[in-house]
Amino acid sequence: MVKKRIRDPEVLEEAPPPKSGADDSGSDDDVDMVNIEFEWFNFKPDIDFHGVKSLLRQLFDVDSQLFDLSGLADLILSQPTVGSTVKVDGEDTDAYAFLTILNLHEHRERKVIKDLTAYLVEKSKSSQALAPLSNVLASSSQVGLVLAERLINVPAEIAPPMYTMLIDEIEAAVEDKEPYEFTHYLIISKTYQELASALDEEDAPRTKKSKASKTNRETFYFHPEDEVLQRHALALGSFEYSKDEGEGMADSKRAFSDMGIKPQGSMILIEAGKFEGAVKAISEYLSPPQ
Template identity: 30%
Template sequence: MASSAKRRAIETGVNVQDSKESSDEGLEESGDEGSENSEEEINEEVIVDFEAHTISDNDFHGIKTLLQQLFLKSHVNTSDLTDIIIQQNHIGSVIRQAEVPEDSDDEGDPDEVFGFISMVNLTEREGVECLEKLKDMILEQCVKSSSPDVQEKFEELLLDSAHSIGLLLSERFVNVPPQIALPMHKQLLKEMAEAQRTNKPCGKCQFFLMISKTCKPAKKSISGHGQPKDELLFVNDEEEFFYEQATLKFSYSVQDEADFCATGKWSHDDVPMKPFRTVMVIPMDRMGTIMDKMTEYLSV
């Protein structure tokens, strides 16, 4: 049963685009003018209330679906990873739509998950198969996509238990605005501080490991030397602040695993986009700076 122990309402506007007019009757009344309007893009702002809840067993399908959009066809077992996230439900939240009035026409699933945030301590869970597969995948992609120096540093960080590193997972559907990220990250940090106070594994991380959905323009730069750094586009806008503070990072293509950019941003100014994943390591002591920038950017 979903708990409301961490229930926070977040009101935000969502842009909805539709190329069709609302009714045939309206088109008939307006004649040629209506026909012209029907070809125009409609921009309508819909106000939706979201609430954060403690993660529960009911959230398995929703969390797994969001993990699958991150890991695509990789060998990471998203079912097992979802189980771990649910088992440690003292940390993390899921986002659902706020309670809909009985007279509303909205018949959506009240348990539908629109987003979630969690953190899994990779060091404390050394030997867990799905997490070992995840580390193997990261190191394999690192070999293909980065320099030997970066490879060496990632191997040291992921394979040496002297470093306590937590996998930070923050996923949502593309039509959910970034404003929800601010209270979710703030709550997660509070829970980590409480976990540290009570000597739980989730509170002992020195570093965050993050895998972000990113895109780059498909066309190479004029110089022919690859893409400039500023052409890396983040699907979750706020994750650019993590990128700026990361001490270790690389990106790898997932074009062969995705049919499209899978981001809701299939083009940027009509430029075809290629899907990537960007792996980042962020020292825990830089989270204050990240939260300050996120607060400035996302506060409404």
């Protein structure tokens, strides 16, 4: 059974286990599935620093170089009763996933938050769809920055319990007069677009390359729950990373198909009054059928 430590560290709360999506009674042609028991824990500074920092590096991709990830990980770990890690081999191991929230206004004097906020403001100016975010960040609004990431093979079904627990923990923190009463929630995530391989393009006729370059590329989500969250958004959009890993990156990051992929940053801004409904929608979308 999946478990999560609540604000009293001696008490455990049960959460529904994610479903593998395969029936054990399937035919011999079915892919073998490994049954893994995930466990939810509060953050432990002496255990989780390196795991959280590694997942932050994955979340911010090439632009992770722009931030003090050690400082950001320390800030996350300084609020152990809000947010979750997901592990497989017990509490004293590295996290396979994490989710947390930071009050950008409360921590505005910390350098890592100053740098991160300036970055978000800059990226919000990159498209009209993200324009409202710039005004919110420039105001005195209480913006909760939601940071979530997981290893690539961790199933999306872990997301509903994590978000549900986060809401419960925020409510408990507000009751304890802690600074978690937000006006907006800002989810930082990643999307990607499929690109033709640079090697394939070299062999393609010029007319074909020209046509491919003009084709509108569809945006895909690394995290399926983001597709649900965006339906409740005040502002949302993807943006180009500031750092450039050079030509050929699509070939080095081939995934899911014979096409290359181009990762992008993503921001989803949700008003506080709509966040709980968005989380319920995630549960309905990703929770296994009864």
